[in-house]
Amino acid sequence: AIQLTQSPSSLSASIGERVTLTCRASQGSSRALAWYQQKPGKPPKLLIYDASTLETGVPSRFSGSGSGTDFTLTISSLQPEDLATYYCQQFNSNPHEFTFGQGTRLEIK
Amino acid sequence: QIQLQQSGPGLVKPSQTLSLTCDISGDNVSNNIVAWNWIRQSPSRGLEWLGRTYYRSKWSKWFNDISGSVKGRITITPDTSKNQVSLQLNSVTPEDTAIYYCAREWAVAAFDNWGQGTLVTVSS
Numbered sequence: 001a002i003q004l005t006q007s008p009s010s011l012s013a014s015i016g017e018r019v020t021l022t023c024r025a026s027q028g029s030s031r032a033l034a035w036y037q038q039k040p041g042k043p044p045k046l047l048i049y050d051a052s053t054l055e056t057g058v059p060s061r062f063s064g065s066g067s068g069t070d071f072t073l074t075i076s077s078l079q080p081e082d083l084a085t086y087y088c089q090q091f092n093s094n095p096h097e098f099t100f101g102q103g104t105r106l107e108i109k
Numbered sequence: 110q111i112q113l114q115q116s117g118p119g120l121v122k123p124s125q126t127l128s129l130t131c132d133i134s135g136d137n138v139s140n141n142i143v144a145w146n147w148i149r150q151s152p153s154r155g156l157e158w159l160g161r162t163y164y165r166s167k168w169s170k171w172f173n174d175i176s177g178s179v180k181g182r183i184t185i186t187p188d189t190s191k192n193q194v195s196l197q198l199n200s201v202t203p204e205d206t207a208i209y210y211c212a213r214e215w216a217v218a219a220f221d222n223w224g225q226g227t228l229v230t231v232s233s
Contacts, residue, residue, distance in 0.1 A: 032217070045223075050217050089156075095175075
């Protein structure tokens with residue numbers, strides 16, 4: 001089974017700062033990666049799919065990149081509403097399974 | 110606008126069956142480019158995918174057999190007459206205590222719409 005390791009596990013950053021979160025897969029996959037934002041008491045919200053495609057309605061300060069085993073989510077200019085936990089997710093087709101990372105908790109300084 | 114509305118009990122006794130329903134509006138459970146998933150979240154396990162069902166000229170189902178946490182205990186059933194999908198998890202233990210979500214997955218293997226979540230506590 002593919003394992004996804006996110007780093008850091010938590011991060012404190014200032015408003016306006018550029019923030020980069022990392023997700024590493026235990027094995028390379030032809031399937032791309034998705035990123036989610038989760039705020040307390042809410043379900044996860046899709047931000048990025050196919051590693052770099054921005055979901056409709058998501059602010060352009062969010063961007064994703066990477067391939068193979070290493071992926072990143074970048075917030076170009078951190079905003080107060082970005083306080084949340086961020087998860088990566090990947091699909092493996094043999095057998096069908098979805099795997100989530102353990103999350104990165106983003107705090108505002 | 111797609112909405113997933115979950116319903117079901119928040120408290121289940123050990124050894125009994127957890128049953129949740131996800132009512133779909135704005136889409137059709139038989140849509141042949143999406144899949145309907147159940148995912149749970151707990152402090153100990155994080156986000157854990159449980160299983161999915163989808164229609165591609167016939168119904169298919171896949172379950173999380175890797176972690177072993179729900180293997181052999183899970184059923185996911187689509188209901189085309191009610192446009193909903195249900196989850197049943199048998200022989201529950203306190204380790205099954207979690208927030209359960211239904212989620213729509215579309216062609217890019219990502220979950221673009223989620224139910225509101227149901228906290229299910231397994232306790233006597």
